[in-house]
Structure formats: structure tokens, C-alpha cells
Amino acid sequence: MRIEGMGSAMTTGVASRPKAQTPGPGGRAFFPVHLATLRVDTVPEFNLFARIGDKYVLYRSGRHPFTERQRDRLVEHKVAWLHVPIADAKRYWAYVESHMPAILGDSTLPLEGKARLFQRFSRNAVREVLLDPGAKGGLQKASGVVRTAAELLLRGKEQLHAFMRMIGRDSDLFSHSVSVCTYGIALARDLGIRRESDLAELGLGFLLHDAGLVKVPKDVLAKEGPLEYGEWDLMRAHPTMGVELLRGSRGIPGESLRVIQTHHERMDGSGYPRGLSGEEIPLGARVAGIADAFDMLTTRRPHRAASSTFEALRVMTTQLKRGFDPAALSGFIRLLSA
Numbered sequence: 001m002r003i004e005g006m007g008s009a010m011t012t013g014v015a016s017r018p019k020a021q022t023p024g025p026g027g028r029a030f031f032p033v034h035l036a037t038l039r040v041d042t043v044p045e046f047n048l049f050a051r052i053g054d055k056y057v058l059y060r061s062g063r064h065p066f067t068e069r070q071r072d073r074l075v076e077h078k079v080a081w082l083h084v085p086i087a088d089a090k091r092y093w094a095y096v097e098s099h100m101p102a103i104l105g106d107s108t109l110p111l112e113g114k115a116r117l118f119q120r121f122s123r124n125a126v127r128e129v130l131l132d133p134g135a136k137g138g139l140q141k142a143s144g145v146v147r148t149a150a151e152l153l154l155r156g157k158e159q160l161h162a163f164m165r166m167i168g169r170d171s172d173l174f175s176h177s178v179s180v181c182t183y184g185i186a187l188a189r190d191l192g193i194r195r196e197s198d199l200a201e202l203g204l205g206f207l208l209h210d211a212g213l214v215k216v217p218k219d220v221l222a223k224e225g226p227l228e229y230g231e232w233d234l235m236r237a238h239p240t241m242g243v244e245l246l247r248g249s250r251g252i253p254g255e256s257l258r259v260i261q262t263h264h265e266r267m268d269g270s271g272y273p274r275g276l277s278g279e280e281i282p283l284g285a286r287v288a289g290i291a292d293a294f295d296m297l298t299t300r301r302p303h304r305a306a307s308s309t310f311e312a313l314r315v316m317t318t319q320l321k322r323g324f325d326p327a328a329l330s331g332f333i334r335l336l337s338a
Contacts (some may be wrong), residue, residue: 004238014173018218025207027248028056028085028086028087028199028262029085029086029146030051030056030084030085030086031083031084031086031089032048032082032083033048033081033082033083034079034080034081034109034153034300035071035079035082035108036106036109036203037096037099037103037117038066038077038082039066039099039102040066040067040068040071040073041065041066041068042064042065042066042095042099043063043064043065043066043217044060044062044066044091044092044096045063045091045095046062046067046084046085046088046091046092047060047061047062047084047085047088047241048060048062048082048083048084049082049083049085049262050079050083050085051081051083051084054200055135056083058287058318059082059288060244060272062088062091062290066088070175071330073243075108078079079090079157091300093120093154094269096117096121098164099122100117100121100144100148101148101151101154101199102170103117103235104117104118104148104151104152111159112165114152114159115159115162115163115165116163118148118178119150119163119175119178120138120151120258121145121148121176122145122148122149122178122181122207123174123177123178124174125141125142125144125145125173126142126145126173126174126177126178126207126208127174128141128292129141129142129208129211130144130173130174130208130211130214130248131214132240132247133211133245133246133249133267134248134249135247137248137254138249139250139251140251141201142204142207142208143204144199146181146185146199146203146204146206146207149181149182149185149186149201150155150189150196150199150200150203151190153182153185153186157186157335160182160183160186160335162321163182164309164336171211173213173214175299176210176296176299177207177208177209177210178207179291179295179299180206180207180209180210180288180291180292180295181203181207182207183206183290183291183294183295183332184202184203184206184284184288185202185206186201186286187201187285187287187290187291187310187328187331187332188203189284190289190332190334190335191287191327191328191333192292193283193332198255201253202255202259202284202287204252204253204255204256204282205224205255205256205257205258205259205263205288206259206284206287206288206291207259207298208242208246208260209242209259209260209288209292210237210238210242210264210292211241211242211246212237212238212240212242212243212244212245212260213238213242213259214245215221215238215241215245216234216235216238216241220235220336224303225303235270236273237273238266239260239261239263239264239272239273240261240273240332242263243257243260255279255282255286256283259282259284259285259287259288260286261273261285261290262274262276262281262282263285264289264292265277265280265281265289266281266322266323266324267286267322267323267324267325268322268323270322270323271289281325283325283328286287286324286325286328287328289323289324290316290324290325290328290329290332291332293316293320293324294312294313294332296313297311297312298314307335313333313336316329317329317333
């Protein structure tokens, strides 16, 4: 018998991801889960199935611990993937979230897999904070996203490039927030900001930079043509609205709020809401502005297709150049081209 996932060494993470939502016994659908997401001596609370040919066979009940012996046997037989019923998806993702640091630190999980998990976890955290800023634990979860991103990016530029491949071209607010946080932390570190507390405060500002957009009507955000004066006034007010929305959240640092307030200011004074210029703009906001512009250009929008990395950087170094900090822009280009 051949269990799907055999044939590629776990230490390299070469095994390709099996097809998701494949019909199984009784018409049930399953999705694949990488072995690295299952932590030894934990009780998953969801059943694990092995795929043998075109059949799914119960491998381990969710009521029993996943043991080291079981993991070692799977690794020995080069089994990289098990399967979970779609009906247990919420339980699986809650389990992954509770073990995220250990999972992302597992060397057997490929970089692309780590980036995919991080993106999903982070997107959900941002969604919780922005839709209910006063919710208990929301800000702590967002701070956890920032810490996780910083720890992953410390492992080298390969991780940043893996993030870029997984980020995709989705333009929704929550995915955009995660992308800007990822690019922003990487650029801030490249510019010499290394202290953990500084990166944490800036990173939270990057992650929540567009919080005020939840107060802007969806029809304005999705409008394909030019904005009318009143609509443009709303858009220009979103940094201030974001600060007002989050200011009541217990524990949000002042530096994070400064990034949110000033991320649309530009070096030549052409930005908003205050028209600041040059050194009047905090470094964190200058970093956020570059990360924000790049992700906006490289994601699909209602009125245009996504630009390639090359085309986005061309626009940023020509048409938009005067608005960006030259050293920060050069650093960003260096990061992406390494």
C-alpha cells in the first residue's frame, strides 16, 4: 500500500501539496495537513486520516495524543501529509493558531508552507482587530503577528521571498495589511532598526496602518473611476480615523499610532492628511509608505491588473520617486533584488 505523501524526504519539505477537498468515505471531503503542523504529545481534537490510493483510512482519533513514535514512523516512511475532514477545519485552524510559534520554527515545514500559515493566521488576527478594536485579546493577537513576522524574517531574505510568493495578488484590506507589515519589518531591519521593542511598535503600526478604511463606505473603496470631492475627502481622512478608532485600544503604543497617522505623508509635501515633508515624517511612516505603495501596485484592483515587481519598482523610482525617502527606497529595492 502507498500512502499519499511518501517519496519525498521530510527534512527538505520537497513533497508536493496534495489536492484539497478530495471526496472521501460517505461523500465527505478532506484537506491535506503537513506533518509539521501536528505537534508531538498534543491532543488534536480532530481525526487524522491517511490516503491510501483513492481511499481515506482513519489514522489517529482526535481523542488521543499524537505521539513521537507515530511521527517518527511517518517520517521514516517519508509521509509528509495526512488529511483532516473539511467539517473539522475550524478545529484544525484553532489548533494551528495555538501552536503557531512551534510550527513556524519546525525546519521540516517548507518556507512556502510557513508563509501560507502565517498569512492565514495574520489575516484573521487583523480582521478581528479592525472589525472590533475593543475586543478582548485582539490587540495581543495582532502583536503576536508582528513578533512572529520579525522572528521569521530574522532567518534571512529567503523567508521574505517565500512570503512574496505566497502573498498572491489579493487586494482585500486584511491581506494588504499583512503584506505591508511583512515588507515594512524587513525594510526597517535593513535600515538598521534592530531593537525588538522598536520593531514591535513599528510593526503594529504597519499591520494596522489602514484601520481607518473600515470607516470608509465599500462603494468608495471599490470605485473604478475618479473619486468625487467628498469621496476623496473621506479617503484622505482615513489615517486620522484609524488613530481615533484604535486610540481606545488598551496598550497600543504611541509610535504605532504615529505610523498610522502619517503613512500617507510624502517627502515632497504632497501627502496627507497634514502635508508633512522630509524629516517631519517619522522614519517608520516613510517605511510604511513604501511598503504600502508597493503592495498596492502589485495587487489586483477593481480598475486594473496587478503590476509585476519590476514594473512596480519602475513606477516607484520614476513617477512616485519624489515622495519617498531615497535611502529607504534604495534599501527596499536591495531587499527585493537580493
